[in-house]
Amino acid sequence: MADNDSGLVIVSADVLPDIVLKVLAAKRMRARGEVSTSTEACRAVGISRSAYYKYKDSVFNYEERLTNNIVSVYCTLRDEKGVLSSIISKLYELGTNILTINQNIPVDSVATVTFSVRFDRDTLNTQKLTEELSKVSGVVEAKIISGE
Numbered sequence: 001m002a003d004n005d006s007g008l009v010i011v012s013a014d015v016l017p018d019i020v021l022k023v024l025a026a027k028r029m030r031a032r033g034e035v036s037t038s039t040e041a042c043r044a045v046g047i048s049r050s051a052y053y054k055y056k057d058s059v060f061n062y063e064e065r066l067t068n069n070i071v072s073v074y075c076t077l078r079d080e081k082g083v084l085s086s087i088i089s090k091l092y093e094l095g096t097n098i099l100t101i102n103q104n105i106p107v108d109s110v111a112t113v114t115f116s117v118r119f120d121r122d123t124l125n126t127q128k129l130t131e132e133l134s135k136v137s138g139v140v141e142a143k144i145i146s147g148e
Contacts, residue, residue: 010062022047023055070099071126071147073115075133076140079106083138084113090136091117094124110140 013021026041035041042052077083084103091098096117103113119129126144133142 019047019051020055020059023052023059024061026052027056027059028061069121069147070116070118071129072145073117073129073133073142074145075113075115075142077111077113078138078140079109079111080138083136086136086138087113087115087133090132091115094129094132095119096124096129114145 022045025045026038026047029035029041029044030038035044038052038056039049042049075087077087088098088101096119098115098117100116101113102115104111117129126147130142130144133139
């Protein structure tokens with residue numbers, strides 16, 4: 001490998017050894033809380049703990065659909081009761097998964113808020129997202145600042 005290579009590669013799961021796929025399954029079970037210990041996860045997928053610990057910090061699932069559908073939305077909201085709650089409700093209605101919310105302290109009776117959301121591009125696009133958020137009472141402006 002050249003000095004500037006990160007050492008990361010994307011490989012089809014079809015060609016990976018079974019042990020790698022089982023380690024990924026065990027990690028997923030732990031992350032989701034389906035099991036409470038690594039030992040239980042290893043037992044459930046049929047691998048040894050030593051194999052799990054050998055690979056667990058080196059293998060990760062790559063889900064392109066998760067990274068491609070994330071956008072950051074910048075909103076200017078009136079400093080009124082319930083506006084942020086209304087935005088959150090609207091994001092829920094639109095089927096988004098809110099990843100982050102960052103609200104600043106109001107200045108001149110408005111507050112800026114940045115949301116990072118994940119959504120299904122088959123049911124929603126960024127134009128519709130900003131249009132729907134702009135319709136919420138108390139929203140002065142809504143625009144996409146990153147993502148497509």
